[in-house]
Amino acid sequence: MRKAVFLALLISLSWVPPAFAFDLEGQVRLDPPFPEPAWLEIPENHREDCGERKLSPRLQISPEGFVANAVVKLEGVFPEPEKFPLREFTLNQIGCEFSPHVLLVPQGGEVTILNSEAMLHNVRAFNEQTEMLFNDAMPKKGQVLKKRFDEPGRVILRCGIHH
Incomplete structure (x- = not known):
């Protein structure tokens, strides 16, 4: 089975600025035993550039059990936030991976996707129903590449060349 490095773009229904009415901080921690790290096998014709395999960024757990890149969804009724300009969101293709691995983007936000490598990448995006949203080659x-995300929900990005 072919595995893929993916990025989950979580498009929120609304945006609550950090200085809204309160700040929320926390950590996600798992109890042992922790799952074994997963490895992604790199296709043979791309190993010269990407290596033989890479540690999957999908689930990263520290020795103490803390989870990296965790997203927590708050449910309930919240006051309507004030409108404010959207900031810039950037996703980079470097080291045969998307960086950052998780990017939270408010509904209507635009993401700038960069190719920082001298190799062909192919950015494919899928929604939660596995429908392809776009498929763009980035050879240079x-x-x-700029993409706007108007619909709420999780979006998974994959490189159709390397994974």
Whole structure:
């Protein structure tokens, strides 16, 4: 079975600025035994550039059990936030991976996707129903692709060339 490095873009229904009415902080921690780290096998024709395999960023757990890149969904009724300009969101293709692995984008936000490698990448996006949202080749180092996300929900990005 072919595995893929993916990025979950979680498009929120609304955006609550950090200075809204309160700040919420916390950590996600698992109790042992922890799952074994997963490895992604790199296709043979891309190993020269990407290596033989990579540690999957899908689930990263520290020795103490803390989970990296965790997303927590708050449910309930919240006051309507004030409108404010959207900030820039950037996703980079470097080291044969998308970085950052998890990117939270408010509904209507635009993401700049960069190719920082001198190799062809192919950015494919899928919604939660596995429908393809876009499929764009990025053959040149320094190439930029801008995509706006108007619908709420999780979006998974994959490189159709390397994974």
